[in-house]
Amino acid sequence: MDFTHIAVAAGERWQRRAHVREPNLEKIRNGNAIGAESPQRVQARLARLSQAAVLPAARMHGLAPLTEAIGLERVQGNADFLDMNFVELALAVARFVGRINIRSSLGRSIGYGTGFMVSPTLLLTNHHVLDSADTAAVSEVEFDYQNDRAGRQLPIVGFKLEPQRFFMTDAALDFTLVAVAAQSARGIALNRYGWSRLIGTQGKVLLGEPLNIIQHPRGEAKQLVLRSNELVDLFDDFAHYVTDTEPGSSGSPVYNDQWEVVALHHAGVPSRDAQGRLLTRDGSVWEEGMDPDLIAWVANEGIRVSSIVNHIQAQPLPPMQAALRDDLLNLTPPSALEAAAAGQAGDAALALAAASAGQGAPAPAAVGSGHAPGHAPVSQPGTATWTIPLTVTVQLGQPAAQVSALAPGAGSFIAPIPAPGGAPAIVVPPVRSALAEALAELARAPQRTYYDAAADGAARAAYYAGFALPPEPAAAYAALHELLTGTHTTQPAYSPAKHLYPWVDLRHTRGGDDIVSIYSGKGFSARALIETDFAIDERRARLRAAVAIPRPGALEAAPVDDDFLEAALPYNCEHVVPQSWFKKREPMRGDLHHLFACEMDCNSFRGNTPFFDFTDFGEIVRTDCGKREPGKFEPGSGKGAVARATLYFLLRYPGMIDRSASEYTPDRIAMLLAWHAADAVTDYERHRNAAIFEKQGNRNPLIDFPDWAAGIDFVRGLA
Structure with missing residues (x-):
């Protein structure tokens, strides 16, 4: 899909919604956030807030649920404090998010996106990240591409995508849903990472509320953007939110403060003037024929989860794929903290097994190496191997004392080259003089x-x-x-x-x-x-x-x-x-x-x-x-x-x-x-x-x- 088309369409939607968005923003800025929403949406939001408070309380031996008054105060924006477990939950939910390594048919990395697990088997990302089953079949999702508390990179765990088991994509909603292999190349189970449920019902967020994004910006290590995005419009299939942070990666999950998925991030929103004309970064009018990337950007756009769920529900599927869809729609995931605890236990077991075998901790997989994670190329003694992306093994030669003439007709001698100034001599492989x-x-x-x-x-x-x-x-x-x-x-x-x-x-x-x-x-x-x-x-x-x-x-x-x-x-x-x-x-x-x-x-x-x-x-x-x-x-x-x-x-x-x-x-x-x-x-x-x-x-x-x-x-x- 032409992403310029996606961005221009997002800008048109932003422009069309100005007469609704601007009065609502004025109410929010004046402390009347409730006035920007319908009574029905406010009640739906309060109901979800109360539910979000009750469920953890039941697991935590009798902590009192939030009252509706506290919920109302919260959505009005009068309180900006959060429980300490908000950060713990953020780190736990982040385990569900991975970097998508987009590969060509030759196996080369040609780009990266973000995706996240939405069932025990299925991963969600953008259509413009994985636009076909063929692309998905040669790509993979990489979990744990992030730094630990000491700033050290964790070992990356890569899983193949399996579009032959399940693949659903839609260009209009810009989403792709694809199955992920149950185990990585190193035998690590996918279920140790957990997943976020896609909730089709209303009430997950109101205008003016902060949003949270977990992402791999520029394909880099995983990053959290906490409460820096403000929801400014919600309509039809789309959500608009503004931020002063760096833009998130395509396919990132957009969460509310209860860590429910609100939207699938997919595009920037271009700036327009009062006449609806696109504007460039220097404020001049963008005209047809000019480079689209000269356009200025004012906001971000995501696809509403409720719209994605409705689309998924409506698709006719063969029995095996329908069963995987039913898991997505009906299964209740373990709590994020429980999933994180299970994953950490799995990490500890892997480390113990590796130590017992004398292997040490698994090393991070090299990005774009052409080898499955954890499967390094094997070199014979006296050789060195580089992946380029095919493997070429080059004979490095032998110590000078072992050098001898090659068999007749085989080529030149392997002879050391003296280096000036006392530098070590170089043993030259049997290749041409150049x-x-x-x-x-x-x-x-x-x-x-x-x-x-x-x-x-x-x-x-x-x-x-x-x-x-x-x-x-x-x-x-x-x-x-x-x-x-x-x-x-x-x-x-x-x-x-x-x-x-x-x-x-x-x-x-x-x-x-x-x-x-x-x-x-x-x-x-x-x-x-x-x-x-x-x-x-x-x-x-x-x-x-x-x-x-x-x-x-x-x-x-x-x-x-x-x-x-x-x-x-x-x-x-x-x-x-x-x-x-x-x-x-x-x-x-x-x-x-x-x-x-x-x-x-x-x-x-x-x-x-x-x-x-x-x-x-x-x-x-x-x-x-x-x-x-x-x-x-x-x-x-x-x-x-x-x-x-x-x-x-x-x-x-x-x-x-x-x-x-x-x-x-x-x-x-x-x-x-x-x-x-x-x-x-x-x-x-x-x-x-x-x-x-x-x-x-x-x-x-x-x-x-x-x-x-x-x-x-x-x-x-x-x-």
């Missing part, structure tokens, strides 16, 4: 000055000697293009393991030889990356050769689909200007100024979409890599660096980027300039610039002279 050269350059890194400001200053002065930036922006663009093109004397072919990872993209602040993913900020070993990259390259060559073998009876070999090969065996390298935009041609493909190390999940998550700056209230797919909607991607980190790299590309290669929404429009160039101005040049970028200058002869002037950016007409670089 790997040996890359590892040798990496071995020299600790003995080199990471960034020599004085030497780079002299090199910069020599590079720009005799150059003066013209005052007219078009002339400035032309002059810099000529400079960058004329000095690009060496044009290395694309090989990041050889040219990028051993020195150019290192981060000395993370230990001297570490690589950091440009979009997520996560670090990993440069050596492992280099070795894996060469192993992938060899695997690609073997696969290409296998694909090219003619079939029996065929006149010629089938053509090799390089796009398929790239998808099956992607490099851990990001082109900030996607390769498809310039058809993977050199020198663009190998130009180091716009190449950065990148996690495969982030590389896949971005795809070939242009950069974009999302609003805070937009309901978008979020991960550690950033935020994404179709045709739009905002990095999670490194925005200044990738902006400067993109602007360099526009200077160096005019006409290679289309002037279109699928690549870059003039307003997106202004956004890149804003990122450049907001995110100062770092020593990491200065190091890169100096190292690339040594390798290919030209520099990025936006790193050397950041102030020049304001005087250059970068739009001239668009086709």
Whole structure:
């Protein structure tokens, strides 16, 4: 589903309800919350409040129930105190909520949402999170992705979704209901987490009451938003609520103070003027043809639980699915505290069993690892394994004393490479000499000055000697293009393991030889990356050769689909200007100024979409890599660096980027300039610039002279 359509529809509903909402809000602000509701709804709310007080009292040996007077006072907003067990209940209910890891058919993580258990078997989320049974079949829900009281991440427990057992979705109400496997890959039972009942009757909340949301914002660890959302309208199938907090994730449960589910969170509400026209963030009128994500946002919208329950009840289902629906509608869950106690007992039993087996506590599963949680890849002695997402095992070699010649015809010797300055020698795997050269350059890194400001200053002065930036922006663009093109004397072919990872993209602040993913900020070993990259390259060559073998009876070999090969065996390298935009041609493909190390999940998550700056209230797919909607991607980190790299590309290669929404429009160039101005040049970028200058002869002037950016007409670089 097109989420822009969802948001625009939410804005239309917000606008249509203004004549009802605003007078009610005035009553609430003036202390007359009861006057904003009908007597019937007030009585229904009081009845539920009294029931919510009586049930726990019966379990707690005779505590008196709340009186109607106290209930009335509470819904009028005259008392804002809560029992201490409110927080305990919040933590208990939070166990029912999980992060949905949305995967592609190839098993890659392509985004995250939030979902929560609503029966012993069924999970509820948005239709725009899981829009089909096919998507659900390759995705999973992850529980316990949260931090403990000491700030340590708990082990993540992943459960497969089973749409073949139950799957119901509705685009209009934007919900999906799907069955969850009874056990995780590690044998942990789903029933240890508990569930929130969906209550179809009225009286769960009144206007002006606070709401609570449990969510995985941006796909991050679970977070609670307690009493920071105020219900401002309730009508038909929808609830509107306002908040000054960060927007919740799609598919989050919206609770009242008694921890009953009130709504399924699904969208932001765009701002409109008195004439009903959409407004942008700067207050101007949004017009058809403008980018929808320029729209300003004023509130959030959820789907009322009563509407979802009514829809679920009305659907004809085969017997087995009808039985699961009956569980949802009729079973009474244990109290949240009882469910939490049972789950904690299960946690303790698992820990005891693991300790008895000498295994230690279960480790958190790596997100997007390609392995089921708890099932790590197994490496043989002398080997190392990385998941990428297929598993490639690379022989690391043997100690020098055990080195011997390979069998005749098998290849080269496994020989140690001496490192200068007394650094440990590197044992090179039996692969081509380019790997040996890359590892040798990496071995020299600790003995080199990471960034020599004085030497780079002299090199910069020599590079720009005799150059003066013209005052007219078009002339400035032309002059810099000529400079960058004329000095690009060496044009290395694309090989990041050889040219990028051993020195150019290192981060000395993370230990001297570490690589950091440009979009997520996560670090990993440069050596492992280099070795894996060469192993992938060899695997690609073997696969290409296998694909090219003619079939029996065929006149010629089938053509090799390089796009398929790239998808099956992607490099851990990001082109900030996607390769498809310039058809993977050199020198663009190998130009180091716009190449950065990148996690495969982030590389896949971005795809070939242009950069974009999302609003805070937009309901978008979020991960550690950033935020994404179709045709739009905002990095999670490194925005200044990738902006400067993109602007360099526009200077160096005019006409290679289309002037279109699928690549870059003039307003997106202004956004890149804003990122450049907001995110100062770092020593990491200065190091890169100096190292690339040594390798290919030209520099990025936006790193050397950041102030020049304001005087250059970068739009001239668009086709």
